[in-house]
Amino acid sequence: MKKKIIAITTSIFISLISIVSPTFADTGITLSPLNQTMVLVPGKTYTGSFKISNQAKNTEDIHYKISVEPFYVDENYDIYYTNNGDYNQIVDWITLEDNNTGVLIPNSNKEIKYTINVPENAPSGGQYAAIKAIHVPENNNEENGTNIKVSFGTAYIIYAEIAGTTERSGETIGTNVPSFIFDGNITAESTLKNTGNVHSKATYKLQVFPLFSSEEIYTNEENPETKLILPDRTLTYKSTWDQTPMVGIFNVKYTVEFEGVTTEVTKLVIKCPLWLFFIIVFVIIAIITWLIVKARNRKKSTQTA
Secondary structure, X not given: OHHHHHHXXXXXXXXXXXXXXXXXXXXXXXXXXXXXXXXXOOOOEEEEEEEEEEOOOOOOOEEEEEEEEEOEEOOOOOEEOOXXXXXXXXXXXXXXXXXXXXXXXXXXXXXXXXXXXXXXXXXXXXXXXXXXXXXXXXXXXXXXXXXXXXXHHHEEEEEEEEOOOOOOOEEEEEEEOOOEEOOOOEEEEEEEEEOOOOOEEEEEEEEEEEOOOOOOOEEOOOOOEEEEEOOOOEEEEEEEEOOOOOOEEEEEEEEEEEOOEEEEEEEEEEEOOHHHHHHHHHHHHHHHHHHHHHHHHHHHHHHHO
8 A cells, every 4th residue: 555655656746747948929129239338438429339120020111219218227127218317317428320210121220320428527437328219100100109028129228337436346135045846947036236336247157956966957057147237226136947847856056146255055945836745745644644543453453462
């Protein structure tokens, strides 16, 4: 009886292991490159450019409008183009060289040029702007235009550092790797705060090992995830193994590097669906109960004899 229960439980584990593959949607219009980092000197003028392309599986022309907006992110790195704080003054310094509207035929691109006139009294530290593409349907006016899905693919981000007195500092508020996962993928989370006055880069490495092996089954160590954290911003970021099996026991190592400080967390992680967890608990209780009953019956038989 005991062997049968163990065999059934083992077969359930094996049959339920599966891999989840991510899929991605075609966003249509694209900008290239996606961002530019630069050091600017007060009183100087700078020029730059990027390309806007209609490379989607699309047989229609795209009517577009280009605008310069403040670049702002919240603690989850969701993007907003409406803030206009001290770190977004650069928006007023940027001028588009050509008309900011145009048409892209299928499989075509156009170079968008811009100029940055940095004032003499520009404050030291970070300045951030987004040159954003907006789709304007044909025969509609600008007020009836529709925004293309907000993403880095439809905005060219400028990360500027104004030369002068800059302060680079930050702190790690917390890191977390859950020990038990009922649903979803293995995910590690870190919250960092940039306490300086210019953007700083954070690096995230996630490594996953089997329970009894030192051979990695997942790692991004050679190509770690990176994020630029804006000044006076707190960022909570999650690193995920998208192909986590439905069931398994793993050793997870999570390493975060930020402003010269390395934080490392190593933890044993169990992945098991909630319904399977209850089945396992039920089976264990059933086995224990059966053993207790059997032991009591044996004791009674001995006492009777």
